[in-house]
Amino acid sequence: MTSPSNQPSESPRPRVVIIGGGFGGLNAAQALRDAPVEITLLDRTNHHLFQPLLYQVATATLPPSDITAPLRSILRHQKNVTVLLGEASGIDVTHKTVQVKGQPDLPYDYLLVAAGARHSYFGHPEWEALAPGLKSIDDALEIRRRFLMAFEKAEEASDEEDRSRYLTFVIVGGGPTGVELAGIMIEIARQALREDFRRIDTARTHIILLEGGPRILPAFPDSLSLTAKKNLEDFGVEVRTGEMVTRIEPDAVWVGDERIGARTVFWAAGNAASPLAKSLGVPLDKAGRVEVNADLSVPGHPEIFVVGDLALVLQRGKPVPGVAQGAIQGGQTAAENIRRSLAGEARIPFRYFDKGNLATIGRDRGIADLRGLHLSGRLGWWLWLTVHILFLIGFRNRASVLLQWAISYLTYQRSSRLITHIDPPQGVPEAANTGP
């Protein structure tokens, strides 16, 4: 099998392979717009995903297409990029090729690995089927299905105990994803769904947010994280800090010796870097991340860069956080260093510029830490909305999200309460799927 990028001698231009079309990979490709290189951007999906709004897809507030854009379409005018749909299965650093499942190897002169992370279940991979996490659109649709099906099963349930287990949701992990899920889920249960059922009162829905550390949203200052906790509690969420999950069963979550009856559990705790990092043959940290050099290259391999959630970059002794801005800026710096190497210039070190930290807790409640300036409440919420609309890719997505949000805000209803693939996929146990 032959393909243009598979014939090393044909192209005089250096080949840059980018693994992953997320914030890091896409921004790197775009930063190489005018560089004399042939770029191949490889992704497992056909779209770039605006991950900060993924929880809104998982909670039926936005349709998946509002927060995604086809990679081909974003890059259609950039003629030095070929987009390839496929999954990287390994990297051969000696022969400088990327192995792709079911496709020919991709040779590279420069490689940028921006493959992101999946969830870490802290040594309990068997929990994944019972407590799905939220990284991709397929994940979000699965969470949406389980969230909506739980109310259907509660309506159908034959006894009070069973009904209560279907109306109890446990969210593990008090970072932004866990907090945002909890805040929006309680609102949907108590407002949007209230009149829709005849046998259950969805206002009795119980949402428990479990955080192992001493406080939720540890990336924020103490005072804001306290505000967030108070807001969640006002909405009716039970916030429990300093508590670790010890066991997950189809109808219960254990915290130490306490058994919490719950049919539906979502996982928003802990990252494990893509297993691709292992094939680089360099030291990884506990979370599986690559400890990169200051220029974001891999030790011993100046031609390989790692950015985003897969990279461990220390700055003033602290790791750069695994957020969109870190990946975007990392991608841009790696691209600039590729350009410099080609031009024979000295590379620059990565300097992460922290623009601030935002989170939304629920209707009219948000928090913002803007380099020391703290906002909360309605002001924080509006700031969050504005920033997220602005950063979305494409006019259509912005217009559509604005429309969905405006209608949801005014009517309290949710636009995407659609259960697709009602029959659960193979291998999913009966966690939230089967009745009594």
Place this chain on the structure above:
Amino acid sequence: MTSPSNQPSESPRPRVVIIGGGFGGLNAAQALRDAPVEITLLDRTNHHLFQPLLYQVATATLPPSDITAPLRSILRHQKNVTVLLGEASGIDVTHKTVQVKGQPDLPYDYLLVAAGARHSYFGHPEWEALAPGLKSIDDALEIRRRFLMAFEKAEEASDEEDRSRYLTFVIVGGGPTGVELAGIMIEIARQALREDFRRIDTARTHIILLEGGPRILPAFPDSLSLTAKKNLEDFGVEVRTGEMVTRIEPDAVWVGDERIGARTVFWAAGNAASPLAKSLGVPLDKAGRVEVNADLSVPGHPEIFVVGDLALVLQRGKPVPGVAQGAIQGGQTAAENIRRSLAGEARIPFRYFDKGNLATIGRDRGIADLRGLHLSGRLGWWLWLTVHILFLIGFRNRASVLLQWAISYLTYQRSSRLITHIDPPQGVPEAANTGP
């Protein structure tokens, strides 16, 4: 297991069970708004589907949530309705109960069966996996996946013949669904996708519409059906009438002795009524439909009504067509007859009022037959758009569809080019899914 509707003696009000939340079932439930009955509306999905726009979901033009609305949400203020998510597996006409998979039986005093139809593969059920049809949102997502994946596979293909097989699409059936799919697919291939690929020219996409009868759109007058054919051919679709599929393989379709190399086949021919009809124990026609009485009740069972695609209703010697208007009006008449029976009044016969027939062929091309007034071209197209926006359920869906259409029309781009569940579901053969 007990549930309110399972305890016959508790409710003094007659129990009406409606199977199916499509046009027929939903309209019947709504028409019984003020009737002194307890209604249970049973559907396999949680949503009402606006089927006339389903082909736009299948072609990445609209997100699924724009043409669906949760049944619970539509009926939330109608307190005499309980919505139940579940699949009817049989009807016991002697004991007057509906069997529901994995749930208790539903006893009824009146039963309305509006379970619709699936596709008929004319004695070749094995074709279904190779040539999916378009009846549900899950069907539409599967067609969207295959349609978009075909271009990805073509871009990856190693030889010209294989590439051409991925760029050839065969649509079987020249009714409205087949025509609308063909018209929109050729536009997307030739316009929206054109700049997105590097190795293939999507303008070379070949779309073949096969119709077994002498002309496409047989429900329209001769002249309009000829206009539609001409429009499709202008767009670049190959329209072949009087040709029947004799065999479907993973990479080819046979028409008689001719082998057409094509990796992707869609099925838009022939209906087979829901198998539920069989459990009524009354005569069915060849398509599996129930030959109902003039009042839409089942012969010998005045308490059971059948409406929509599942019913064969003759009017002036001709069957009422299986279109939305037929189901809507049928549902309303059946509801009225239930109300009359309860009030001791005489039943009315069903009178189908044909409001007209519309179809869209592609950008700026539509046809309309309004009780003898024929429109085509841009006028027909605008009429089609207006009518479909007006008939959509809910302000949000209308606003969102309008926005998506406006942007698609102005930019030629498609908003929902999202491939979900990239790994094909279990049991799907390698039709459009595997590379060389």
